[in-house]
Amino acid sequence: MNNQRDEAHRFSILVVDDEPANIDILLGILGPYYDVKVAPSGAIALKITQQFTPDLILLDIMMPGMDGFEVCKKLKANEALSHIPVIFVTALTQGEDEEKGFKLGAVDYITKPVSPSITLARVKTHISLAHQMRTAENLVAARTKELSKSQQSAISMLAAAGHYNDTDTGHHIWRMAAYSQCLALAHGWPFEKACLLAQAAPMHDTGKIGIADAILKAPRRLSLSEMEVMRSHAEIGHRILSQCDTPLFNLAAEIALCHHEKWDGTGYPRGLKEEAIPESARIVAIADVFDALTMKRPYKKAWADDDAFDHLERGSGQHFDPVLVDCFLSIKEEILETKRYWNQLEAEGKMASVSDLLPQVLFPSA
16 A cells, blocks of 8 residues: 555545544554544534644544534535545444435445455545545636736737827726726626626727827817727727627627717717617716816816716716716715726826726736
């Protein structure tokens, strides 16, 4: 059984039994190959697992006070301990007892009196399976983290590309994305969907990468022909973002195409009206206009916050969805606090990215 030794890492086992003789037998079998800790009761076993996480637990069923079934149930109810494989060691042979144990989450049974070879074989098998599962889970977690970082980078690059020739927008794309998230949550969107919107919103002007500098940077009103060129950025952005068929980029493409549509049907590029405009785009339209109004641009001064709120209210039912405008106005303080946060980042010269919008549960730190 030398192949059960690993000089770099000896797996650990917790033996739980109220009979000292049984503990001695299992120590004799397992001790040469594993680090073995013992607990004479279920209650003590649970205390031990709060300080030490074994790779496997051998658990007697018939114990005074708290039997093995109850111990197993408590272990599996604890998220931090539920992954530990539990093997019941018991003299019970009734089928219903085995069925109960498996339903509680046990992986196997060993019948007393224990056989050294059977005990070692089953322990080795279940430790190996659990170790392989943890390795696979860690690999998936690492790959997921890597993909999340890649997605963040893609969002930031596409958002920056849309404003590459527009040097005066500062943190606009991140502020308006934050406003969009606030409004979506206030309007009743589920948290994860609102976070998806926050990731998609910064890409709303990706299509501006296809607009000439002379139009983007013009410090004057655009001519009618120039305005037609400028308006084409909605469809350009939609074509670019539609290249990736995922929920995030489908949402981003939808927003890019429709964020200049108006509630009364006078917007572009398709002249959509009222609820024919995707709600995501209706939300982003409000956030985008509010932020644009309160920013200084080459062709205008920054509006006062109250004037910007008044403008949204005047545009309710014409440019903007009236229900969403009312919702936006109802969270004024939250919007202004969000604005202060992003303005402070900008004033401090800090680079911003999509990860600043979202909780670390979505984008774990490196």
